[in-house]
Amino acid sequence: xxxxxxxxxxxxxLDQQRVWHPYTPTDAYLNAKPLVxxxxxxxxxxxxxxxxxxxxxxSLGVNIHGHQRRELNEALAAQAAKIAHTTLYGMTHPGAxxxxxxxxxxxxxxxxxxxFLESGSSAVETAMKxxxxxWVFKGSPQRNKFVSMGGAFHGDTIxxxxxxxxxxxxxxxxxxxxxxxxxAQPYAYRCGxxxxxxxxxxxxxxxxxxxxxxxxxxxxxxxxxxxxxxGMIVARDGHLARVAEIARRYGVLLIADELGVGFGRTGPMFxxxxxxxxxxxxxxxxxxxxxxxxxxxxxxxKEVFDAFRGDGKMLLSGHTFSGNPLAVxxxxxxxxxxxxxxxxxxxxxQAVVLAEELDKFRSVAHVGDVRQCGLLAAVELxxxxxxxxxxxxxxxxxxxxxxxxRELGMIIHxxxxxxxxxxxPLVMTEEELRTMARIxxxxxxxxxxxxxx
Numbered sequence: 001x002x003x004x005x006x007x008x009x010x011x012x013x014l015d016q017q018r019v020w021h022p023y024t025p026t027d028a029y030l031n032a033k034p035l036v037x038x039x040x041x042x043x044x045x046x047x048x049x050x051x052x053x054x055x056x057x058x059s060l061g062v063n064i065h066g067h068q069r070r071e072l073n074e075a076l077a078a079q080a081a082k083i084a085h086t087t088l089y090g091m092t093h094p095g096a097x098x099x100x101x102x103x104x105x106x107x108x109x110x111x112x113x114x115x116f117l118e119s120g121s122s123a124v125e126t127a128m129k130x131x132x133x134x135w136v137f138k139g140s141p142q143r144n145k146f147v148s149m150g151g152a153f154h155g156d157t158i159x160x161x162x163x164x165x166x167x168x169x170x171x172x173x174x175x176x177x178x179x180x181x182x183x184a185q186p187y188a189y190r191c192g193x194x195x196x197x198x199x200x201x202x203x204x205x206x207x208x209x210x211x212x213x214x215x216x217x218x219x220x221x222x223x224x225x226x227x228x229x230x231g232m233i234v235a236r237d238g239h240l241a242r243v244a245e246i247a248r249r250y251g252v253l254l255i256a257d258e259l260g261v262g263f264g265r266t267g268p269m270f271x272x273x274x275x276x277x278x279x280x281x282x283x284x285x286x287x288x289x290x291x292x293x294x295x296x297x298x299x300x301x302k303e304v305f306d307a308f309r310g311d312g313k314m315l316l317s318g319h320t321f322s323g324n325p326l327a328v329x330x331x332x333x334x335x336x337x338x339x340x341x342x343x344x345x346x347x348x349x350q351a352v353v354l355a356e357e358l359d360k361f362r363s364v365a366h367v368g369d370v371r372q373c374g375l376l377a378a379v380e381l382x383x384x385x386x387x388x389x390x391x392x393x394x395x396x397x398x399x400x401x402x403x404x405x406r407e408l409g410m411i412i413h414x415x416x417x418x419x420x421x422x423x424x425p426l427v428m429t430e431e432e433l434r435t436m437a438r439i440x441x442x443x444x445x446x447x448x449x450x451x452x453x
Contacts, residue, residue: 008048011036035406040067043425043432045411056405056412056436058423061228061260062291065337066427072292075333079326088116088323095328102335103284103297106269110278112302115315116295116323120259121155123283123296124221127255128159129317130281130300131219134253137307143252147209148221150185153229154257163221166230168416181209181217185227186235189369189380190388203242210250219253219281224271225373228260231415232378232422234371240275253280253304259296263287264338264347264426266374280304287426290334293327347375347426350433354424357437364441366397366448377422378415379444391418397447404443412440420444 016030036048043066045053055063065072079095086093100114117123128146135143148154152165161169162177165185170177184193184202193201210217224240227233240256247254256279261271265287268274272282281304285296308315321327338344351374358370361379368382381398383391391397398414405412414420424436 008036011048042066042068043428052409053406054410054432054436054439056410056422056424056440058287058425059291060286060413061265061423062286062289063425064263064287064290064334064343064427065341066425067291069290069337071337071340072290072330072333075329076292076326079329083325085321085324085326087320089318093323093325093328095325095332096323099328099332099335100297102332103299106335107282107299108270108272108278110301111282111299113300113305115298115300115318116328117285117298117319118294118296118321118324118327119155120257120283120285120296121157121160122319123259123285123298124154124163124255124257125157125159126298126315126317127221127257127281127283128163128219130298130304130315131253131255133315134304134307135218137313142216143218145180145213145216146219146221147181147183147206147213147217147252149223149227150182151187151227151230151233152182152185152221152223153227154221154223155259166416181213183209185230185233186239187233188236189371198236200236200239200242203239203246206243206246207250210246210252214250214252217250217252219255220247221255221257223257224261224277225266225274226261226271226376228376228421229415231380231417231419232371232373232376234373234376238275240272240277244275244277244279255279255281255283257283259283259285261376264344264374265376265423267344267348267351269338269344288334289327289331290337292330292334293324294321295324295327295331341427343426350424350426350428350430351375353430353433354422354437357434357441360437360441361444364444364448366391366451367444375424375426378419379422379440380417380419381444381448382418395451397451400447400450401440401443404447405439408439408443410436410439412436 037045038048039046043055045055103114146163148163150165154160154164161173163180165182183206186202225235244254256272262284280301282299289295361367361370366381369380371378383389398418402412402414
């Protein structure tokens with residue numbers, strides 16, 4: 001056994017003895033030989049044995065420009081030479097002011113203020129606190145309920161879990177959660193409302209909820225265009241506009257959770273812009289720093305912000321590392337790269353290439369649905385294509401496909417519904433994108449062929 005392999009085994013053992021991994025089956029992980037990723041090169045991850053893996057999940061959706069991008073490295077180092085951290089409690093720093101202004105200029109019209117945080121869950125919970133506080137200061141404290149779409153995932157802290165609607169999480173943590181309401185998700189493949197003739201009946205179910213509960217609702221939360229974590233559920237054009245119109249009609253705030261869909265993922269800079277919707281509160285993150293530092297933002301309209309003016313009012317929310325200068329500096333450099341690389345246009349062109357490649361999956365046995373919005377896509381596998389019956393969960397079809405992809409040199413992830421989720425870095429070239437699709441197609445065909453008949 002050479003020294004390099006010995007070091008890999010040492011790190012694996014140390015990890016399995018001490019590290020508790022998120023959303024990872026405990027015994028399966030302890031009995032596995034996990035990868036030890038030591039560095040990145042462009043759109044590739046490299047492990048401690050020197051093996052290279054195409055990062056087809058963008059390291060959980062955060063990698064935009066590729067790993068070890070020189071401009072981002074330099075921005076981080078330059079800021080570290082000045083100051084690593086200073087608080088935003090009652091003061092500011094140059095990067096925070098500049099980044100807030102840049103984000104407002106990029107955001108949908110009407111967004112005017114920015115509060116910095118570190119995680120998506122925190123951004124959503126802060127949005128909830130903003131919405132509730134807004135109504136308290138407006139003299140309607142009874143508006144303390146929230147409504148979200150079926151299948152929604154908005155984070156995994158207690159408040160964010162409360163407004164999430166993923167069954168596996170909702171059921172397990174139910175005793176800890178506050179009561180919320182939901183309306184139908186835009187899941188065309190499994191929709192029982194429109195019967196393959198979509199008229200946005202899923203969005204219209206929001207009206208039924210607000211008709212019953214509207215006087216008590218603070219805000220409606222929605223993931224614009226794509227429900228990311230629940231399996232890349234793609235809404236039809238106009239869905240968000242319909243939801244926004246209903247929310248406005250009943251006088252409730254609209255919170256757009258763009259943590260998984262912002263920064264060019266669905267085509268425009270922000271997904272709301274495709275439907276011409278300006279939310280009251282906008283949550284952004286993941287790709288904000290290009291995957292370098294944890295940084296998110298909860299952004300709000302001037303109307304929401306102005307409710308906190310006068311009589312000593314304030315938003316009772318904020319974190320120690322809100323607006324950390326290192327994270328802000330690399331976020332500014334990331335936005336510079338969007339302009340330098342014309343990345344929005346590049347991503348839109350690559351989405352066309354991805355669509356071509358996804359067509360090849362439609363004829364593969366047990367592929368029930370292929371869906372895409374920009375550079376977010378999914379392949380859903382089912383036991384019976386005609387009835388759309390899912391595979392038994394214990395068969396783990398999607399997991400087997402992701403494991404085979406790893407053997408073939410690619411990291412990609414799956415959703416609980418035997419769905420492979422495709423989240424390539426925006427900077428990916430056409431050749432790299434086609435390589436990604438080829439590996440996934442091979443792995444899918446091989447696993448499907450191995451299934452019991």
